[in-house]
Amino acid sequence: MANTVETQRFEAEARAGETVGEVAYRRIRLDIVNGRLQPGEKLKLDRMKQVYEASVTTLREILNRLAVEELVAAEGQRGFRVADVTxxxxxxxxxxxxxxxxxxxxxxxxxxxxxxxxxxxxxxxxxxxxxxxxxxxxxxxxxxxxxxxxxxxxxxxxxxxxxxxxxxxxxxxxxxxxxxxxxxxxxxxxxxxxxxxxxxxxxxxxxxxxxxxxxxxxxxxxxxxxxxxxxx
Incomplete structure (x- = not known):
């Protein structure tokens, strides 16, 4: 089943053998889908490092992955933001x-x-x-x-x-x-x-x-x- 909304809110943390990166990916993705991270919101790596307990390098990889899924927008040297909605x-x-x-x-x-x-x-x-x-x-x-x-x-x-x-x-x-x-x-x-x-x-x-x-x-x-x- 997909990682959809509250049904799997903290399932990621419970999955045996998952890496820190996979846990952080699932949590960030869920926060975007659930609207906790709002459209257009700037994704500041220093803050995210504390919230999602992952390194800046890992977070960059995650945000690039989410950009492929069109849930995040990459802005070149300016970093990342949550994708807009229309x-x-x-x-x-x-x-x-x-x-x-x-x-x-x-x-x-x-x-x-x-x-x-x-x-x-x-x-x-x-x-x-x-x-x-x-x-x-x-x-x-x-x-x-x-x-x-x-x-x-x-x-x-x-x-x-x-x-x-x-x-x-x-x-x-x-x-x-x-x-x-x-x-x-x-x-x-x-x-x-x-x-x-x-x-x-x-x-x-x-x-x-x-x-x-x-x-x-x-x-x-x-x-x-x-x-x-x-x-x-």
Missing amino acids: AAELRQLGELRALLETHALRQSIERGDLDWEAGVVAAHYKLSVLERGLIGDMAEPVENWVACDWGFHYATISACDQPVLARTHASIFDRFVRYHMLALSFRGPPAAAEHAKLRDLVIERKADAAVELLGRHIRGGIEHILSTGRFD
Whole structure:
């Protein structure tokens, strides 16, 4: 599974045998995706050295790696900053997410077994509990919903048996999720209803209908994020 939002917040530190650099990479990446490091923010190596407990040399390597992932922007001799966000990029990420996820969903519906179905149901149950709380105005952090949203969508495509596709999708999903975390806004009953319907269509192996719904669901999420007015 990808290193997406709060679901794996401190997982990096717990992974046996990981280097200091790998732990720092995962923490910095997570802080960018979760919006703790804001778009355009200057990434000052002296400060980061204390926060992430890594050397300046290691941090430079990490930031160059994140620049390749387009989560960080390299500014030549001026150092690094967190990558900006734009409405145009959000739309492009949404289109790419839809392309990858709908393909993986078809494959999973074709190949998934009973354990896969159970995983989809379990992931949706956890998500639905959080959604009911948010709809009922309970003090549930939106970031917890984002984590469970990832868990559900990942569960639906987890039987695709295409590791390269899964890794690419996870990377795009994280960049898409970054916009959700910056907006910190839940779409409400429409999103919850779509998740429940998607669960049913997946379990019933209705691939065409599931893919069509997933496309609408992603587009609805894009328009909701843009409606917050946070992105130009």
